[in-house]
Amino acid sequence: MTRARTALVVGGGVAGPVAAIALRRAGIEATVYEAYDRQADGIGGELMLAPNGMAALAAVGIADEVAAAGVATPRMVMETGSGKRLGQFEDLPGVPTSRTFTRARLYRALTDAATAAGVRIEYGRRLTGCTDDGARVTAVFADGSTAEGDVLIGADGIRSTVRGLLDPAAPQPRFSGLVGVGGWCHDHGLPSTNGAMHLAYGKRAFFGYRIGDDGTAGWFANVHASRMLTTAQAREIPATEWLRRLRELFAGDTLPALRLLDRVRPEEFVTVGGLQDMPPVPVWHRGRVALAGDAAHAMTPSSGQGASLTIESAVELARCLRDLPVEQAFTSYEGLRRPRVEKVAARSARVNSDKAPGPVGRVLRDLLFPVAMRTFYDQERMFGWLHRYTIDWAAPAGRAAAAPRS
Numbered sequence: 001m002t003r004a005r006t007a008l009v010v011g012g013g014v015a016g017p018v019a020a021i022a023l024r025r026a027g028i029e030a031t032v033y034e035a036y037d038r039q040a041d042g043i044g045g046e047l048m049l050a051p052n053g054m055a056a057l058a059a060v061g062i063a064d065e066v067a068a069a070g071v072a073t074p075r076m077v078m079e080t081g082s083g084k085r086l087g088q089f090e091d092l093p094g095v096p097t098s099r100t101f102t103r104a105r106l107y108r109a110l111t112d113a114a115t116a117a118g119v120r121i122e123y124g125r126r127l128t129g130c131t132d133d134g135a136r137v138t139a140v141f142a143d144g145s146t147a148e149g150d151v152l153i154g155a156d157g158i159r160s161t162v163r164g165l166l167d168p169a170a171p172q173p174r175f176s177g178l179v180g181v182g183g184w185c186h187d188h189g190l191p192s193t194n195g196a197m198h199l200a201y202g203k204r205a206f207f208g209y210r211i212g213d214d215g216t217a218g219w220f221a222n223v224h225a226s227r228m229l230t231t232a233q234a235r236e237i238p239a240t241e242w243l244r245r246l247r248e249l250f251a252g253d254t255l256p257a258l259r260l261l262d263r264v265r266p267e268e269f270v271t272v273g274g275l276q277d278m279p280p281v282p283v284w285h286r287g288r289v290a291l292a293g294d295a296a297h298a299m300t301p302s303s304g305q306g307a308s309l310t311i312e313s314a315v316e317l318a319r320c321l322r323d324l325p326v327e328q329a330f331t332s333y334e335g336l337r338r339p340r341v342e343k344v345a346a347r348s349a350r351v352n353s354d355k356a357p358g359p360v361g362r363v364l365r366d367l368l369f370p371v372a373m374r375t376f377y378d379q380e381r382m383f384g385w386l387h388r389y390t391i392d393w394a395a396p397a398g399r400a401a402a403a404p405r406s
Contacts, residue, residue: 004028004150004288004321004329008139010127010162012036013107015155015293015310017114017121022060022318024117025393032119033139033147035126035156045182045270046102046210046218047301048073048197051387053308054096056315059393062113063096069109070099071212073197081202081253088196092379095387100197100210100218106307127161132287151326152289153317158276160295167283173276175228176300176349178206180272181242182220185263190217190256200257205249207257219260221246222275222302231273239266275300277349280342285330292317297341303348305386313337315391323397332397344386 005028009020012034020030049057049070057063074097078086091098101109111121126142130152137152154162163170193211200207206222223246243261250257278298284291293310300306316336320329 002150002325003323004326006030006149006151007321008033008137008147008149008152010139010152010154011156011160011293011295012111012121012123013155013157013293014110014307015295015314016153017110017119018057018060018311019153019155019292019314019318020119020121021062021114021117022315023321024119025060026318026322028150028318028321030119031147031149032114032121033125033127033141034121034123037124045180045220045272046100047106047307048098048100048304049106049311050098050305050308051091051095052389053305053311054099055390056308056311058096059315059391060318062110062117065113066106066109067097067099069105070101071210072195073098073100073210075196077193077196077198079198079200079255081200081207081250081255083254086201089379089383092383092387102218127156130162130165130289132289134287137288150288151321153292154289154295155292155314156295158278158294158298160291162289163281163283163291163295166286166289166291167281170281170283171279173278173298176275176277176302177224177226178222178275178300178302179225179229179234180220180222180275180301181234181246181270182218182272183264183269185217185219185260185265185268186215188215188217188256188260188263190259200253200255202250202253202255202257204252205246207250207253207255209256209260217260219257219264220301221249221257223249225274228274228276231271234271234273237271239264239269239271242269242271275302277345280345284334284338288326290317290330290333297337297345299341299345299348302351303344305344305348309341309344312389312391313341315393319391319393320397329397340389 007023007028007030009016009030009032012032016032020032023030057066074091076089128142129140131138136148139147154160158173192213197210209219211217277300281296284296292314317333320333
């Protein structure tokens with residue numbers, strides 16, 4: 001196969017705009033096709049970009065403008081529901097600062113950066129099929145329209161249409177056993193957390209919160225559930241009822257959870273529904289079609305890496321397509337990305353199980369965690385391979401990233 005000169009990018013979330021920007025920088029004309037008829041303004045809660053995610057944005061020249069849409073969050077504090085501090089994690093020296101974004105502001109920053117780079121984004125273009133004749137790929141949309149390009153990139157999320165077209169036997173998203181809710185509040189009277197995200201293991205649920213210098217508090221909760229709730233099903237439960245349930249779950253804890261929950265207005269409440277990830281996806285590419293981001297390697301928010309790994313993969317895919325014929329580019333891309341993302345996904349699954357242990361598990365965790373932090377914890381060893389990962393955009397495709405592979 002020859003090298004690609006045009007690309008159809010399906011999906012306008014995180015992976016799509018970043019892939020399109022990187023492709024444009026690689027000399028490949030890219031157009032983004034988004035299923036919804038408008039940008040996802042106001043949709044979703046908060047998410048974090050870790051140092052490696054910010055470094056991947058820097059590789060294609062958009063880190064500063066995207067960072068301006070978020071809030072610096074250089075440390076995480078782990079604690080119990082009784083307020084006992086289990087440990088603290090700081091950003092490693094010499095890496096970009098972690099930043100927290102509302103999902104809507106991150107989407108806006110990425111689409112604005114894509115538009116500034118000359119990327120065309122077409123809304124209301126829901127993919128229903130594609131054909132690959134070996135020389136070109138044709139996308140077919142629900143409105144009957146079509147588009148042609150040298151390659152098609154499926155950046156269409158955890159419920160990817162492209163994944164199903166590539167492999168009808170592809171695995172389905174799996175439920176983690178946790179339901180996610182969250183939101184914002186004001187007028188709570190609590191002090192700033194000074195750039196820290198607090199993550200607390202309550203007796204019956206997990207609670208995270210961050211309070212900005214302007215008094216805005218962002219928070220989330222992970223609640224154990226015996227069955228999967230889709231986002232639509234979760235939203236059928238009124239916000240007032242969710243807030244009542246959360247107050248019951250955190251009633252026995254000394255966290256600021258109740259103080260924050262009491263000040264959440266229904267319109268500031270966000271329901272995510274059941275948290276899901278993807279089992280290992282066997283087929284990442286075939287012919288002139290490939291997957292990027294959550295379509296290939298979705299993981300739950302417990303990883304703290306979902307968006308960052310998505311951005312890394314989008315940039316790496318563009319670098320491979322810049323330098324290699326299509327089939328070789330896709331093979332090289334998968335070889336570079338699959339071991340890393342599957343390692344992070346396995347760690348994320350372990351974190352999910354830690355969020356909902358039984359009574360004995362809670363006691364053991366709360367006793368052993370501080371001991372481990374004092375005696376065995378080495379931040380560089382634990383996080384260096386993850387957070388120091390950088391993509392050398394100028395390097396020939398196929399060369400591994402600069403992080404150690406411990």
